[in-house]
Amino acid sequence: MSRTLTQIMAVTSMNLRSIPQRIWTSLSTVIAIGFVTGVLLAFLALANGFAATVSGTGSPDVAVILRKGGDELSSVLTREQTLLMQEAPGIAKSADGKPLMSPELYVVIDGIKKSSQTKANLPLRGLGTLADQVRKGVRISSGRMFRTGTNELVVGRSVSKQFEGFEVGKQIRLASQNWTVVGEFEANGSVFESELWADVAVLQGLYQRGSTVQSVRARLQSPDSLQKVKDFAEADPRIKLDVKSEQAFYAAQSKGMSDVIQYLGWPLAIAMSFGALAGALNTMYASVDARMREIATLRALGFGGLPAFVGTMAESLLLSVVGGLLGALGVYLFFDGLSAATLGGNFTQVVFSMKLSGDLVLQGVILALVIGFVGGFFPAWRAARVPILAAFRAG
Amino acid sequence: MSDALIVLKNIGKRYTRGKQQVRIFDHLDMAIPRQDFVAMMGPSGSGKTTLLNLLGGIDKPSEGEIAFEGKRMDDLSEGKLAAFRAANVGFVFQFYNLMPMLTAAQNVELPLLLTKLGPKARRERVQTALTIVNLADRARHKPSELSGGQQQRVAIARAIVSDPKLLLCDEPTGDLDRETADEILGMLQTLNRDLGKTIVMVTHDPEAARFAKRTLHLDKGHFVEKDLNA
Numbered sequence A: 001m002s003r004t005l006t007q008i009m010a011v012t013s014m015n016l017r018s019i020p021q022r023i024w025t026s027l028s029t030v031i032a033i034g035f036v037t038g039v040l041l042a043f044l045a046l047a048n049g050f051a052a053t054v055s056g057t058g059s060p061d062v063a064v065i066l067r068k069g070g071d072e073l074s075s076v077l078t079r080e081q082t083l084l085m086q087e088a089p090g091i092a093k094s095a096d097g098k099p100l101m102s103p104e105l106y107v108v109i110d111g112i113k114k115s116s117q118t119k120a121n122l123p124l125r126g127l128g129t130l131a132d133q134v135r136k137g138v139r140i141s142s143g144r145m146f147r148t149g150t151n152e153l154v155v156g157r158s159v160s161k162q163f164e165g166f167e168v169g170k171q172i173r174l175a176s177q178n179w180t181v182v183g184e185f186e187a188n189g190s191v192f193e194s195e196l197w198a199d200v201a202v203l204q205g206l207y208q209r210g211s212t213v214q215s216v217r218a219r220l221q222s223p224d225s226l227q228k229v230k231d232f233a234e235a236d237p238r239i240k241l242d243v244k245s246e247q248a249f250y251a252a253q254s255k256g257m258s259d260v261i262q263y264l265g266w267p268l269a270i271a272m273s274f275g276a277l278a279g280a281l282n283t284m285y286a287s288v289d290a291r292m293r294e295i296a297t298l299r300a301l302g303f304g305g306l307p308a309f310v311g312t313m314a315e316s317l318l319l320s321v322v323g324g325l326l327g328a329l330g331v332y333l334f335f336d337g338l339s340a341a342t343l344g345g346n347f348t349q350v351v352f353s354m355k356l357s358g359d360l361v362l363q364g365v366i367l368a369l370v371i372g373f374v375g376g377f378f379p380a381w382r383a384a385r386v387p388i389l390a391a392f393r394a395g
Numbered sequence B: 001m002s003d004a005l006i007v008l009k010n011i012g013k014r015y016t017r018g019k020q021q022v023r024i025f026d027h028l029d030m031a032i033p034r035q036d037f038v039a040m041m042g043p044s045g046s047g048k049t050t051l052l053n054l055l056g057g058i059d060k061p062s063e064g065e066i067a068f069e070g071k072r073m074d075d076l077s078e079g080k081l082a083a084f085r086a087a088n089v090g091f092v093f094q095f096y097n098l099m100p101m102l103t104a105a106q107n108v109e110l111p112l113l114l115t116k117l118g119p120k121a122r123r124e125r126v127q128t129a130l131t132i133v134n135l136a137d138r139a140r141h142k143p144s145e146l147s148g149g150q151q152q153r154v155a156i157a158r159a160i161v162s163d164p165k166l167l168l169c170d171e172p173t174g175d176l177d178r179e180t181a182d183e184i185l186g187m188l189q190t191l192n193r194d195l196g197k198t199i200v201m202v203t204h205d206p207e208a209a210r211f212a213k214r215t216l217h218l219d220k221g222h223f224v225e226k227d228l229n230a
Ligand SMILES: Nc1ncnc2c1ncn2[C@@H]1O[C@H](COP(=O)(O)OP(=O)(O)OP(=O)(O)O)[C@@H](O)[C@H]1O
Pocket: A389, B015, B016, B017, B022, B024, B042, B043, B044, B045, B046, B047, B048, B049, B050, B051
């Protein structure tokens, strides 16, 4: 081992072992850094959970067909357009040769949140008769599927968990008619679990939509068939509809929202970092001042400034890593998996869980280390330049 | 003069304090023979510590030359001076200046971390140094578990562990009672007599000065004659 390294290690270990002498100021720095990291990670976990839920919703071999420029709420498709689309090549067929398409309605109803007892919008989707063959991965987890032509509906798992009165067997009123919740479904944690589903034809009558729908879902023969369907919709002037893969459709929706959360989280965390940085600087300057005579004595004995610099940096980085990990632990213990609901792309509630990941923890620890690095650097610089004459003063 | 360990020639030393210049030394000459034991006395502010710092390569003169074993050292770089101190000078401070986190043995070992010695050789040297100051049985104690006199003995062991020729002591007994002080002074005397260490010791205490071979009186930056025994 080189001599310089031996010196650095000796001084650093001395430095770290002296932390208990400055326990309160050190602890306050650890806590401040932990708090900043925690805030950042809470936001990132929120964005991450949201993105996971929304992007997990779309499948690449399902096409979403909407009016040009429309979203699911504002789009209107006529019966003629819907029928013409049935001729599109590239759409998968059922066993008896029917194109696997589900004309769908998408309306908003009121729900009362269990947690806050406040009103929130819930999406109610009308499904075509072939919907269960168009969307894969949906499973009735209790009760049964609604029957075509009746006032029955099924609710997503998140809806029954977070909103009042949607348990299986419950009656609800929609547009002054009685409806029965006959089942609850799971859809791999996707956005669909925040929806209620019923028969599209019954909803058309209830909401006076005549024969129009808002969107059509179609199962593609393969993800590559999307282009054929697109070209077909473009070519016929009577159709003129937007065709996207469901995956792209939800990815676009989630991007806006998780961007907002992230872009809120980082600036907030960075603003708070300045507070934590001031604390770290303070602590580390205090540490250098407390060790002034020791550092000067070592210099008098012939030690260089480098060990004092490294020792101070090591102390600061150690405090910040501990703070960062405590912040991450706090988020993990108190927030990870916690359900949150937010407005999805259509001003309806999307229910999702905060989700911490190794990657996010790493980002948090990096932020903590940056605070520790800057907060340690200037005091370490002072430590490296302590005048040797300080060794001769009382203290 | 030829056998002098350290020679100061025409030394000037100024400090600038704000706009004011403070002259500590002007045209100061001095020679310290090998194996000398000098006590340096003088009123507070007369420049004793400053002189010690010049001798030890901690501070540099504003004018003049300092030579150690015939080699000039006043023009060395910071790094070279640090290496010079590590190789040639042992310091003993008034307030011991031990590292509170380290045991006596670890404190004594510090100067050896600047040498090429491996862990085993270092351990042996530490053991020897602690034995010389009669503290072999306290090797694992922290400074806070030792008396003032014992702490100063650890500091002396640290000062001699790398076997430097020159020991510089700034009021080494200033913080100790008479009996303990005499014990420490006796130890310095032994180091001078038996191990041939050249010692320069600053003290305010005439009793302490009696342990040295000779006493220099510094006043306003100059050596003055004074007969102690008169
Ligand atoms: N770094 C410095 N900057 C400016 N002035 C200094 C500095 N160090 C010492 N002085 C001044 O130089 C003079 C001599 O100081 P020095 O410490 O050498 O005195 P001393 O003889 O050791 O005194 P004491 O017996 O009180 O320890 C004093 O006037 C002191 O104020």
